[in-house]
Amino acid sequence: MGISDIKRKYTMEEMATGDVLFAATGVTDGNFLQGVRFGRNDITTxxxxxxxxxxxxxxxKARHTQVEKFHLD
Structure with a gap:
């Protein structure tokens, strides 16, 4: 398919068929989601x-206590 007209508003059915799942995690604070919070011994997303x-x-709201998995060196 592809997008041929960048000014056209496509419907969800035109972009993806079937059961659509959308997920987003905040990186910085915004109107919709809070950004990542770095605590002393944990990270909150x-x-x-x-x-x-x-x-x-x-x-x-997830609290990650195994911060080494994020490779923050």
Whole structure:
């Protein structure tokens, strides 16, 4: 398919068929999500997950205590 007209507004069905899942995690603070928070012994992230079939919207606040997995050296 591809996008041939960059000024046209495409519908969701034209861009993706079936059950569409969207997820985003905030990196910096914004109107929609908080950015990553670095604590002394943990990292906190805020994520939104949306599913087209059910209309479900989930907000996830995750606290990561195994900070070594992020390779922050």
């Amino acid at each position: 805020h994520t939104v997950v949306m599913r087209s079939t059910t209309g479900t919207v989930r907000y996830i």
